[in-house]
Amino acid sequence: MVFTLTPGQGTEYKMVMAAGATANYEFVVDGGVINFDAHGEGAGQSVSFEEGRAVQGDSGELQAPFDGTHGWFFRNRGNEDVVVTLRTGGDYAELRKLI
DSSP: OEEEEOTTOEEEEEEEEOTTOEEEEEEEEESSOEEEEEEEEETTEEEEEEEEEEESEEEEEEEOSSSEEEEEEEEOOSSSOEEEEEEEEESOSEEEEOO
């Protein structure tokens, strides 16, 4: 998944995952840095995985503690457009753009 964020713009991508499922990810930012919030929701529950400020990328794994959507909110706080490349793999049903 490749997307552009203009200055001040945010977007959210979430994977639909079953409890106990694990997905790996990597994102790389070209043209600047972004903020992100990795979290999940489902069945009245929520979880926060990690937050990052002014990062050029990140990688790792997300393990779903419950059925639901798990992923990232990204925001460009810079003054220039940035291009984000998000790669995901593992045990999830689909990747959705929510915002």
